[in-house]
Amino acid sequence: MTDNDVIAAFDRMRVWQQGERRAVHKPLLVLFALARVNAGETAMIDWNVAEPHLKDLLEEFGPSGSSKTCHNPFWHLKTDGLWQLQGPSEIISRPASATPTLTELRTLHIQGGFPPELQQALARSPQLVATIGRRIVDAHFPASIRNDVLTGVGLPEEVCEGSSFREKDHRRDPTFREKVLLAYQYRCGICGHDLRLGRQIIGLEAAHIQWFQAKGPDAVPNGIALCSLHHKVFDLGAFTVLPQSFQIVFSQHLVGSDEAAGRMLAFHGAALILPQSRDYFPQPQFLDWHQKWVFKTPARA
Structure with missing residues (x-):
């Protein structure tokens, strides 16, 4: 062969x-x-x-x-x-x-x-x-x-x-990242991270809620602006965002030292920092997919 x-x-x-x-x-x-x-x-x-x-x-x-x-x-x-x-x-x-x-x-x-x-x-x-x-x-x-x-x-x-x-x-939308970051006003939807060096945006990424590999579209309602840390733990299933309330919920499987876990779990139960227009809000169908196929259950109380 x-x-x-x-x-x-x-x-x-x-x-x-x-x-x-x-x-x-x-x-x-x-x-x-x-x-x-x-x-x-x-x-x-x-x-x-x-x-x-x-x-x-x-x-x-x-x-x-x-x-x-x-x-x-x-x-x-x-x-x-x-x-x-x-x-x-x-x-x-x-x-x-x-x-x-x-x-x-x-x-x-x-x-x-x-x-x-x-x-x-x-x-x-x-x-x-x-x-x-x-x-x-x-x-x-x-x-x-x-x-x-x-x-x-x-x-x-x-x-x-x-x-x-x-x-x-596969066809990808090269403007997806810029559209998502603009919608979230160039800040992380979890922690508000918005670091820049001149015009360079540092450590801020456009995360797909429903993965592109699982037929998730390159559309702003299927994206969240996240810092690189929260993007990785989101894709690993450490937390999810509830439809309707947009509440951030962490998994019981996420553990660490009091200091490390405390920094991450400080956002448990808080609301997602939403985009500047309702047209860009995460759609329930994508959040449902993430909760079913990525999030590591059970959720914390």
């Missing part, structure tokens, strides 16, 4: 989707497997070894509760031609729809990994691993947390610093 053949094969990976729901199970499994190839690990991995890693990744980067189905991609990725399974024939020969239980995967020590032709192509080219890893993370996660995802799965810094430019395959 040529490098282009391998890239095309991973680009064709089918990810479960129902409307605008997030499903990052397969991308996280593939990224984890790529990191193993990059580290020179064996081609196949026992489910008992993979399970705790996938659960941790889904708890950190997936929707709340998604770790309960962490075994699904281990079984279903084979239908994309990117995965092979080894184990007792009575399990391996099942139709794709007959997903094994967690108990079966554990007790029978089912193993999974890239097919030999993919494994060989990836093993001989660290740059190919880097390119595919970046393309996958670009397609499924916002820019604010992509490097966190890559380092979380175990890919090295040189991969994190690369770029596949995959987003150029």
